[in-house]
Amino acid sequence: MKIRNWIYILSASVLLSGGLVSCSLDVDPRQSIDADIALDTQEGVNAAINSVYARLRAQANYGRDLLGVSDALADVGRTTNNSGRFIGENNNQPNAHFGHWANSYFAINEANILLDRIAAGNIQGANQGTLDRWEGELKFLRALYYFDLVKAYSYIPTAIHLPGVVDEGGIPMPLEGSITSDVAVNRLTPRSTIDENYDQIMSDLNDAIRLLTPGGRGVQFASGNAAQALLARVALYRGEYQTAVEAATGALAGPVGTVLNANNYAAGWRTAVHPESVFEVRFQLSEEALGVNVSKQSSFTVLLNLENKNAQGGWGDFIPQQKILDLFGLEQLFIGPDPDAEGALANNNNWDVTRNEDVRAFQYTTGNTVRNAGRQIESIKFLAKNDFPWVITRL
Amino acid sequence: MKKVLLIGVALLFCTLTAWAQNRVVTGIVISSEDMLPIPGASVIVKGTQIGTATDLDGAFTLNVPEGSNVLQVSFIGMTSREVTIGNRSKVDVTLDPDVETMEEVIVTGYGVQRKREVTGAVSSVKGELIENLPMQSFDRALQGRAAGVQVRSANGLPGGAVNIRIRGVGSVTAGNEPLFIVDGVQLNNTDNASFTQANPLAFLNNNDIESIEILKDAASAAIYGSQAANGVVIITTKKGKAGKAQFEFNAFVGETQPMRFLDVLSGPEWFNMRRQAHINSGMTIPEARSLNDMGALPANWQELSPEQLLQIGNELPTFDWQRELIGRGQLQNYELSVRGGDDRTTFALSGSYNYQESTFRPVDFERGTFRASIQHKANERLSLETNINLSTVQQQTPFAVDGAFLGNPAFSASAILPHNPIFNDDGSFNEVIGGVLGQNIALVNAFNTGLQRTNTVIGNIAANYKLADNITFRSFYSIDYRFLQGEQFRDPRTPDGAGVQGRASAQTDWRTRFLTTQTVNWNKTYNGVHNVSAQLGYEFVSETREGLSGEGIGFPTFQFRTIQSAATPEFVTSFWTGYRRQGSFVNARYNYREKYLFTATARFDGSSRFGANTQYGLFPSVQAGWNLDREGFLEGNERISALKLRASWGRAGNDQIGNFAARGLFGGAGNYSGQAGIRPTSLANLDLGWEINETVNLGIDYGFFGNRVTGSIDLFNQRTLDLLLNQPVLWTNGFGSIAGNVGELRNRGIEFEVSTVNVDRGNFSWRSSFNFTVIQNEIVRLFDDLQFLPSNPGIAVGQPVGNPAFPGAPAPGSFFVAEYIGVNPATGRPMWLDRFGNRTYLPIADDRVYLGSNLAPMFGGLNNTFTFKGFELTAFFTYEMGAVVTDGQYNFLRENGTRLTLNALRSVNDRAWTQPGDLTDIPRNITANGGQEVRSQGRNFGSATLLNADFIRLAQLTFAYNFKPSTLRGIGLTRARVFAQGVNLLTIADFPGYDPEFVGAGTGQLPLTRNVTLGVQIGF
Known part of the structure; x- marks a missing residue:
């Protein structure tokens, strides 16, 4: 081939490549903006x-731990081992602490x-x-x-x-x-x-x-x-x-x-907003909830709601210990009409607790047997907080 | 078209010879390769211009003049032959394939090379080797086929993820995925499916593949620049062939079967195990407690004696949940293809349907594909080509791909307490389930639904223009388009759906990747001995991906299963991301008489992913080869028929990082009280740059005894320079880490491949091929003179980095844990070694030692094929050795029901310590304190759960019969083959879980399956 053609082709391709290489590689994200202008x-x-x-x-702050881990590290309660959570904290094991x-x-x-x-x-x-x-x-x-x-x-x-x-x-x-x-x-x-x-x-x-x-x-x-x-x-x-x-x-x-x-x-x-609150961290949308495994409600009670205690709810991993039960006079109490009726004892709605005159005793009631952990006396302080839509239960 | 042409040519010859007839000779020309007739072969009477072309049946009739006694028979791609007629009137001629021109051609970067000229480390897998395997994507079928290529299926999901590593793991935080290229289209093979795994490579029907080439060394891959550090896999699909249209119909049906059921305890066995655990923990009323743990305590238990309770426990029933939930599934595959064309236009069309059920109903995979490949020569200079692949896949999804979800059958089937009935007496589902799982997974599995759909278009169009005889300009454009759509419904009749009255989720995800390549090729031979060629190219890639997903809860009844019926939308979200890359490359080759070979390439690549200061990088390589068999001293040598030495050095880059990883950004996050929030999501990182894979490769290609023994040996030293590691940032500065190119990683290894013809005698032949790879993977250097990473001490100098489970996951590092040494024979408490070599119950961080990684340092495959007349037997083994893994599913079962009320493995429970003097590795069973001894680590701590994942597997056994072409011709067929095939029929491993081959945590993953098929292939 003639040298002239050769040069022609080569320079054309170099131009082609070189010209395009100087193309812009700028791609800007669409769901973020540069920190400089944000x-x-x-x-x-x-x-x-x-x-x-x-x-x-x-979860590490007010989602759970500043309340749940505080209790578990202290001596106010015990773990049920229902999901295996809080065991290390309750045992005061090294590194089982706030995070x-x-x-x-x-x-x-x-x-x-x-x-x-x-x-x-x-x-x-x-x-x-x-x-x-x-x-x-x-x-x-x-x-x-x-x-x-x-x-x-x-x-x-x-x-x-x-x-x-x-x-x-x-x-x-x-x-x-x-x-x-x-x-x-x-x-x-x-x-x-x-x-x-x-x-x-x-x-x-x-x-x-x-x-x-x-x-x-x-x-x-x-x-x-x-x-x-x-x-x-x-x-x-x-x-x-x-x-x-x-x-x-x-x-x-x-x-x-x-x-x-x-x-x-x-x-x-x-109530959704506690009337006594001066500052309350808001879990407003269901997607903001920490869900069925680690939310406060799930950590402290197995109940889904008080209307039907038989419904499967949370894990109820951490429950009050005897001293607390004594403090408020809490004991399991059958409240159903007839204990001898078929299934009456197994029905969790037929159970509540005895309470002394301390109004704080109303923060406690019996849980349920849905997870076969046995019916325990649990704290229901966080039952009404909107932090509990159902993510999928897992261990 | 071809037919008309042939007849025309034949007529022409006829008229030429019409007046010279003397005697008539007839015959058939057939190919020795497949014993099929050759249409269009030229038959000429030697020394004359008299000749003809064979017809469609390979037959010819010729008038041979007096005095002429020799026929010259020729056909493209076959060795020409001269045949003496003698006094015969019927002369059948067999032509042999022309070895010289048909010499194996290897597809390398942006072109093809004859195998003789290849100077890098390239493995080639022919399409026929993986033909008709019941596997949805070709990456799975590559296991054990090529040295240096390690393939692990992530799980048993049909169309699920496959973990493929070429020459080890070269990166800790950036990706380790090779670059896949199908007919020049560079694919993005990230999955992105929300509800199951949808392997993007499953768009292609394996039987459409002609060959797969794997570029392993950086020098071969360097022409692909910044994306090639993890190797390149080039897939070439079947193209049209000039000649009569050849149809092929292919079908197989069969079933998937579970490879293994775990041997778990029966109801009474679990009761007694639990009872003993309560006794060991000093609990009172152990019988009542055990029954209570199982949800089987009668209401009047206080009136019953311990003996009566014991009897209740011993009479508990047992139900086989595994066999209820794991079973056989069907599979079927049908396809029709046609190839043909004339000397200007060739085409290949195919369509296929594939269906496979997993062993966990209803999880399945259903695919339809369509493919068209057309090549057309417009004129002497211009040719055009296009390849279009369309596919649609629909998968019924599992509850979860993995994880300890209570409703996940793959997790719960073996873990649920066995005394729980599956059905009530009336046939309805039993909803009272004792034990921590508390859900009837058979019910959950029956009521939940989910679908994942994937539509893929992968197509290209290219024009080749001959600027001169030896200069070609090629302009190539391609699209890789993937549309994912998925939906999932958690039924309100299941526990996870009941609390919210049903939950529906939906996902859509679009990914569009545009690529263009412009290349100019030139070649010239000087003085007949100096062969020079060069290539110059430019490439541009732009990829965008966007998606939309949402979720709603609160459904009127279970029959309403799509989001529009939801009372409360839970969320709706979307995203957009994209990147661009461009580069130019040059490649020059020189050889002297094909004896001494030299290649040099360089690519200059830029990507929008990197920091402003490091956006462009240069990736050079040099290669040299010496064909010793062309030297005088070896030429014509019978014993050493081929011998080539190769050496290469090159650099390739790794760009598998986030699209905006280098940018300082604020992103949407932290909504509060119904108002939108934003927060800083990343630090600006102007110096974030490529990881560089620098490889030195030395190789030998050999052929002995007339190439009855062929193969290659490669030694490589592959270093990852500028290794990207996340350097910790003090959390007090508001960020967790910042990526920097600060480390170095090395993969050194040996690859050995050999293929032999052991016997080739008459009707019987036995061929073998074997490959073996050993790789040593280790961290050479970290930053700040650290010996291990603070965030993950498993990543340590001198230790292997392990194999990341999925794209985007960082390498896990080696196992760095306290060494477990079994239980104290006196007490049954678990013990570990401390740093002084003493036994301890409470090992601390300083007691940890390195105990290997989940990346197998040795692996390979062995294939044997026997043929006798029409019969054919193929036995293909794969093996892996040296990997250390943990299997989350086994770990749960290894707790032996002590921490959680889950079922246990019989093999574990039989080993549990029961009395002083027992020497074993399983501690005594206790129930107090979460099954953990006081002042002790848990029983699964440290190396207690590490498992040896070695295995040898009969991956494929095929028995086939090929009918004789002569018998078939009568019924109008050219080819007929029937076969019976088994996949994963036999596994030799010492592994307590479902299967040693999996990727990830192992918890709740569908195990791999055994597949058995019967099939037929018909050509006409």
Whole structure:
């Protein structure tokens, strides 16, 4: 072949290839947006704050463990071994403990990123009132997460002064957001002292009290009232009793939460939003529930509802121990019409418990025999919470 | 068309010879290969222009002039022959295939090469080897067929996932899937089905495959650049052949059978085992407690004596739940294909129907396929081709693919307490089930429904244009389109559906992949000895995937089973993702007299998946070969008939990471109180780059004794450089980890392949082929001088990384656990070794040792084929050795009913410690404290559950009879074959679970099945 053709063809193909190689490889995701622009609008910041709230729902936080594992690690109950859960915690086995470290710090980082962004200003559509509310809610949330961490991973301040207990320090306390790989890889936040942790928590709460209206946006969001209530508890842990009294008094006087009298006490727990709540983590949609295996309801009772105790419900993994039963005078009681009737004893609806005059005894009743664990006396505190649509039961 | 042409040519010859007739000679030309007549063969009287072409039956009639006594017979692809007529008037001629021109051709990257010229490590599997196997996807059929290629079925789901690893596991966090290419279309073989496993490769009927080539070394694969690090599997489908249209009808029917039932305890046995466990735990009234655990305690038990309760326990019935839920399924396959064409246009068409039930009703697989392949020569320069594959698959889904779900029959059938009746006396389902499972899985299985549908279009169109005699431009376009749709209903009559009055879910998922390749090929021979060729190409790929799914609860009655009847929508969600890749490549080859061979390739590839700083990468390779048999000292040597040395070095990349893994993003998550939420989902990672597979390969191809013994040996050292590992980020910084190209991994190994003709005498022949692979897989280096990964200490320097179960899963690492040493003979408590070699009940983290991984370091296959006259017997074995696995299903059963009220294996219970002095590995049975001794780890802790997964399996046994063509001709057939076939007829293994071959946790997975079929193939 002629050299000229050769060159012609070769250069054509090089042009073809080379020209196309410079094509754009840009592909943008459609269900995510670049971090650089995500928080430039009021809507973006609102949505990002929702995520900080939503992390409270995690199983490791208020989804289950801060309530369930606390009980299992303490001596108030025992495991039924129905699904095999809580055994390690109840036995106080090494490493069977709280695990809310990661989720809490992720939430704190989100709060820090948002606080940094709010401080930088220039958020489309946000006026001063909005900025204040955001800052107040985020500081409340940051304080709550840090308080839950410092309680679980360091000593309680009032306990350090006991003989033999050495202050091992508090928890790491980053106050700036980490959103670049540089910061994420290289920032090594040391442990703060316990005092520094509590100082920061109280300072955040005082800011929240200052920035938020007492009633806030309702019981499922941070409010001035909720910040006062939390401050009271933090002060109590720290041994600053005067502050605790003042903050608690302020919280009780506020518009959020009504203390129920003894007659309404049990009914209060059966409502979707507890009337006494000053801040309540909301499981609003069924998809937000943790489901039949690890939700609070399933952890504490096998019942699906009180209308029909024979229906198969949760696992009922953790039940009160004898001391608690004695405290409230709880014993199994046949309430059916005729114990000799065919199947009367096997019918779980024919059973309840005896109770003493303590209204808290109404938080307990008999479970069922559907899982063949035997009918046990269980806590039904969480029966009415909407955290229990059915995911598929598994071991 | 062809026919007209032939007759025309024949007429032409006839007119030429009309006036010179002297004597008439007739005959038939047949092929020695299949003993079939050859139409269109040329028969010429030597030294004249007199000749003819054979007709459709291979017959010819010729007028031979006086003085001429020799016929020259020739046909394309056959060795020409000269035949002396003598005084015969009927001359039948047999032509042999031309070995030189028919020499085996191997499909390598973007082209074909003669096997003699191949310088990389390429294995080839002919389509006929995997023909008619009752397997839904060809990847499953590749098990044991080629050295270096390890194949494991994930489970026994028809059309389910298959785990295929070429030369070990080369990546920890990025994928390990090879690149599959069908007729130039690069496939995405991720599954994405929500309700079952729908293997994307099941779109292709195995019998449409002509050959499968596997590019194993990085040098061969480098031309595919960034996607080729895990090897490349190139599938070539059957194409049209010029000549009379050949029809083939193929059918087989048969059944799937369970390979094994687990031998579990009977009702009274379980009762007594439990009773003893209560006694061991110091419990009072053990008989009553045991009956209560089983839900079999009579209401008046307090009036009964322990002896009476014991009698009740000993008289409990036993029901075989496994045989109720696991049984035989039917399978059938029908297909019709036709191939034909003329010298300008050839075509191949086929259609098929495949149905297979699993051993767990109603799980099944039903597929229809249609395929068209057309090649057309428009003129001397331009040719066009297209291949279109359409398929539709419908699968009835299992309760779950795996997992310890109470309603999952594959989990519960062996674990449910055996005294529970399946049916009531009136034939209805028994709904009172004692034990932790508390569900009648037969009822659950009968009432739930689910369907997964997959429609696939894989098609291409290409044009080849000859710019000059030795320059060809090829323009290729293809589509890989996959549409998945699924639905599932949890019936309100089942426990999991009752609480929500039924739950319906639906899924749709579209994936579209567009690919174009533009190539220019050039070749030239200088001075008759220097053969040079070159290829230049460009490729662009764009893939998008999107989906929509939803779920609703609250159904009026069980008859309403689709979402529109739901009272409450639970969720509706969607997604979109996509990526692009482009690259250009160049390939140059040179050989001197086909003696010394050299190849160099380079590809420059870019992908949208990677960080801005590392988006493009260069993947070079060099290869060299030396055909020693072309040297003077070996030429004509009878003993050493072929000998080639090969050496190659190359680099290929791995791009199997998330589409947006390098981007810093906020994504939708964290809805709260009815309002939408967003949160940071990933850190920007500008330096995230390719993993590079760098391989040095040394090989020998050999043929001895006139190629009666052929094969190859390969040694390779494959290093994964820039290994992607997730470096931990302090959680206090808001993220868990960030991927970095920081480690190094190595797979070193030897591959051995040999094929022999053991006997070839008259009517009898015996041929064997055997392959063997040994691979050593180990981590060479981690980051920050770490000896093991903090997040997974199983990933450690010097240890194998294990085999990830499914695409997207990280490699599991080696087993790094405390070594279990059986029970204390005095007390029956389980014991482990601590780091000082002492026995302990409570091993700690420091006591862990490395005990191997689930990646088998040795595997292969052995095939033997015997033929005698028309009979044919094929026995194919596969084997794997050295893998260590845990089987979740066995682990539950190994607890021996102590932690949970589940049934137990007889082999385990018989070994349980019962009295001081018992030397055994199964601890004493107790019930207190969740079946766990006080101050002790659980009985399944550490290496207690590690199992040896070695097996040798008779994977295929086929007995067939081929009818003689001469008998068939009378009834208008060209070929007829009947066969009986068994798959997985025999497994030799020391394994306590269902089967040693599975991938994943093993809990609640459908085990592999044995398949038996009868079939017929008819050609006409």
